Amino acid sequence: MVVVINTVRVVDVGREDGGGGTEELNGGNDGMLWEKNLDMSLEAEREMSNNYDNWERLVRAVIRKEEIWQMFHDRSPSISSISSDSSLDSEDLDVPFDFSRPGGSSPYQQLPQRTVDVPFDFSGLVFVRGFTPVFDLDDILRSTAEFLGKGTFGSAYMSAMDSGITVVLKRLNLANMPENMFRQHMDVIGNVRHENVSALRAFYFSKDEKLMVYDHYSNGSISAMLHGKTGENRAPLHWETRLRIAVGAARGIAHIHKQSGGKLVHGNIKSSNIFLNSNQYGCVSDLGLASMIPSPVMRNAGYHAPEVKNTRNVSQASDVYSFGILLLELLTRKPPLHAIGVNEAVDLVKLVNSVNGKERTANVFDVELLRNRSLEEQMIKTLEIGMSCVAKSPRRRPKMAQVVKMIEDISTMNTRSNLVFIEGVNPDFDLQDMLRASAEVLGRGTIGTSYKATLDNGSTIAVKRLREVIVTSKEFQQQVEVIGRMKHKNVATLTAYYYSHDEKLMVYDYYGEKSASSMLHGKIGENKIPLDWETRLRIAVGAARGIAHIHTQVGQNLIHGNVKTSNIFLAAQGYGCVSDVGLATLVSTTSVLDSRSSGYRAPEVTDTKKLSQASDVYSFGVVLLELITGKPSILSEDNEKDIQLVRWVSSVLREDWTVKVFDIELLRYPHMEQAMVKFLQIAFNCVKSVPEQRPKVSEVVRMLEDISGTNSGD
Template sequence: MSNIYDNWERLVGAVIRREQLWQMFHDQSPSDSSISSDFSLDSQVLDVPYDFSIPGASSPYHELPPSAVENLQKKEKSVEKEVSGLVFVQSFSPLSDLEDMLRSTAQFLGKGTFGSAYMAAMDNGITVVLKRLNAVKIPEKKFRQQMEVIGNVRHENVCALKAYYFSKDEKLVVYDHYSNGSVSEMLHGLTGENWAQLDWETRLRIAGGAARGIAHIHKQGGGKLVHGNIKSSNIFLNSEQYGCVSDLGLASMIPIPVKRTAGYHAPEVKNTRNVSQESDVYSFGVLLLELLTRKSPLHAIGGNEVVDLVKLVNSVNGKERAINIFDVELLINRNLEEQMVKMLEIGMSCVAKTPRKRPKMAQVVTMMEEITTINARNHLRPKLVFVEGRNPDFDLEDMLRASAEVLGKGTFGTSYKATLENGITIAVKRLKDVIVTSKEFQQQIEVIGKMRNESVATLIAYYYSRDEKLIVYDYYGAGSASSMLHGQFGKSKISLEWEARLRIAVGAARGIAYIHTQLGQNLVHGNVKTSNIFLTAQGYGSVSDVGLATLMSTTSLLHIRSSGYQAPEVTDTKKLSQASDVYSFGVVLLELLTGKPTILSEDNEKANQLVRWVTSVVSEEWTAEVFDIELMRYQNIEEAMVKVLQIAMDCVNSVPEHRPKMPEVVRMLDDISGTNSRA
């Protein structure tokens, strides 16, 4: 474990040196150094990546005067002397392979109220945010106690503290990185331009999530914990696109006089150590007004005049006049006015001048949920959507009344066989870990729904809501290729003759090849495996679960990798490709040939992947030992099996460029199938 800490310490040391370098650059420039510390700087302020892999790496010292270089080098030596271990909080543990840390680059994100923030991206795909705290003067013991309190806060709407660092001169905290940026950036853009399109549903999720996060914080520490710095630049979107609160509890450690120009702090707060749960409620109220109006907490109304957003909204009375302050983007849909007015009322109750008149955050959560209920009753209410060309023979209520049987639990969720009252039988997959918005989900499912091929399972309908995501397919009574080869849920496996296995392979290959022709020949299946291959009425393979991988979280993808099907180059959904589909299909061929599962365990030793085992056997020229013993009783098929084995080995080549394309695989399998039939 010590080497892990050493690597982190080098990472921390590099970030510290980068900050010092940035500071020295701006010490030379009066115009730059005059920038307010409350201003969020664009990451391009210092756009030279810092290479963590080399101590003192390629920093542009030559651009500094000799005295500055000497001064910086002295500071570096001081930092190295003072470095303490980075402390990982609670259940978080670093990955064992942290060599990527040594090759990381840091991007300067900006300077905020409490310090400078950096994004550190590793080669292994992990990205974290390191915040270097300014002006922390509390003793080490008290700092660590506060960090442990913050680290124990675990909630889906609170940005989790991963680690912290304390030395005499440096204090850092480490968080997850949220790639969508802050709510402030979405509402106003980094420079007041190029803001994001935010529909009502998204703003409602931001507000509802942030409210739940703050309410959870207020329950901690015996009901006395305070956030202290609620603002839109500290709100991010979690994997479910709900608001997630960051920078918890830093205010109480850094005594800074509150600038009344900030716009978020309650009137009674004079110093950051003067914050309370009531002042958190006030700040959340300002956030609600910001979401409704898309105006900054300090709103320019012309010339150099700046007006406090709370005062601006307070000056508007009555429902009809209140409509005039809402963001015009929201006013396009007149059905939203009732919900918007209710959120405005919640916001105004939160920013009451007298603290005791403000609601508790738990009450705010309840009021926000009432708006969500109204939203569900309106036209935004989710429903079962039938894809192009399918007539609605049933609805959601019919599905809920149907008798259901669990077919299996897979990477992306649980599958059910549902028999409706009208006699129709369908397969319903209940998805988990979906990370995309309803619009993105709908777009992907509609692409899948338009596919019409006998070797691709037909998608009938889909359903999307906050808590449930369902997709509905035609039901294949014969079950999956996996259940036939290996058995499932206590059922015995089915004895599959060679021609049956060959038809499964040919059909699945045709289906995948067809999928690869869609979306301008850019569509990827992403999760090819025997449990996603079913048999048509003619006994050919038909591929299911098309394109779901790109909708799911990284956690699901890691599970796929551990299943033995995923290509070695695939580390996240962005790395999925048609070449990785070919690799997965090669594994399917090996399953059909050997009758073995993708993960082998022998004598309780370390699990061995099927690909690795077959490769080792073939390299020893013991090819016959690879094949399923059940196939050995059939005559005149050995040549065909060897040819299919060769195709499989080409497909699972570790170099993606060396794998065949799926149309080529189809052609070779068709040749073998035709020859086999004639024999």
């Protein structure tokens, strides 16, 4: 199937420009990204067919709470007590219940002490190496639980424990498996560690029960995201999200296939076994269960390769076939099987094959995706990958490592030819609009150049053009997605980004031209804006809150890396708002150590060239000194060598000239002198030479809020 569509040509862009002031994004002599005529044409909107848009998921699984209670409290639980019509794949049974008694009126009530003796050895919960045993089986049995569904290999439950930990519990149909064989399987599965494979946390074995414990993914499965639940509307899924699901799942499966000497098989790839990990990429669950049950009943015929239907023997090639079905689901938003009669159904592969000719290809894709016709080329390439994966002959299917490369190429193509908007942003402009916009240079810093771009629709955005980016496109995309998900009123909102070989752009909401630096120090030929004490305090409190929020991200390991007054703006409420989050980790060390930022640089960064949250605290301490003194981070005096602000303030305080330290503008507020002295003391705590002696930013927030009489909820 060959489809010809118009493509977008992106012109190579030049390097840093000279000069400032106002310039046209589509003009100038500096070879910028913006050019006057972008060779971009899109096909006219074609008529969309909705013949297949009313596909619905068939759900027949109904489980009574009493049956679940019996499963966990009878001395001899019977797997068969659950209706064989239930399906783990449906994931539509989201009725919560507790394990304490049947028919409970409150689905999430506090559970009483266990009174029924259950046939479990509480000491038998075995944690996989690397996971701390922070709960036991007793905690799980007393937890509030939600039945997720029943499938080929057993039943799944979400268990929310009193400690706040939530896990997924798999209860397996393995009544006759010997313990040594079960443990061998657990050893293999437990050793598979990858960010795109759901890790096995713990397991349990007894004569009557075989359990597996996994982390819980709060967003639900990809199946639920694509097809929704009974009585609910499906949530919108942007193309970037679907592509990340495909890339992540492919990487996870490829990693699985490299294990056990390149012989490990997943055996049960389907959208209900794919979840979103913390980086919002696809993550594969239920690894290895297919190999634990001989000749399982094939409930999910829509995912199984033709040879599996005949032999019931799964393989890496059949995994590839199942992944191909997943790709088709992501593209069409249709389930793998569609009932067309009482006893008749058509599978997704046959449906796609039935659509021949480029004029009808659009009918295959989810109508939601076709709203952005510039993405059609990427969708067609993804469709071609999916169809190669579902080739009837196993030998004609690609290896998963090849599939990963092909999808990553599309992902790179996505960032190369388009603005990529952050999840949740509803774009009202595109790359072409930005290229046509007029722009004003706001400033040049250690990491890049900032522009104010005014679009034809009247809206204004801030564009950061990065220089000396040293990370790969994959690393760039992952870091930017972390930044984009970080929603906070004191952190500048990232709306989109652009990545190509020659250009890396970040697009933000526009907060006005006046940074804290320009307000404090003014520009050449201009008078600086007088800042009263209350405004300076709000700038400090807001910026501290923003940095504190940044430090809580990515397992409390994220750093800002470039805290300075030129990266702090006033938000709508008049509080400081921090920009340029995390960009320092994308550029070269030379940029980080640029002499223009030396006044903010912690001593250890000069020695180790490594940034940290403690170095962020130091930089913020310099910001506080700027706010209290009104002086820049580096002071240049006539016939004198440049001196850092930290050293200048220290030298003045050694003479006990406290008043001389304060900005003359602040001397109009003598009744606030005590608060200013406390403010100065906080700043000096932050700029201590030993990193361990500096406070955490969360502590700085509390101290500044004490001075201002506000709290984080204000």
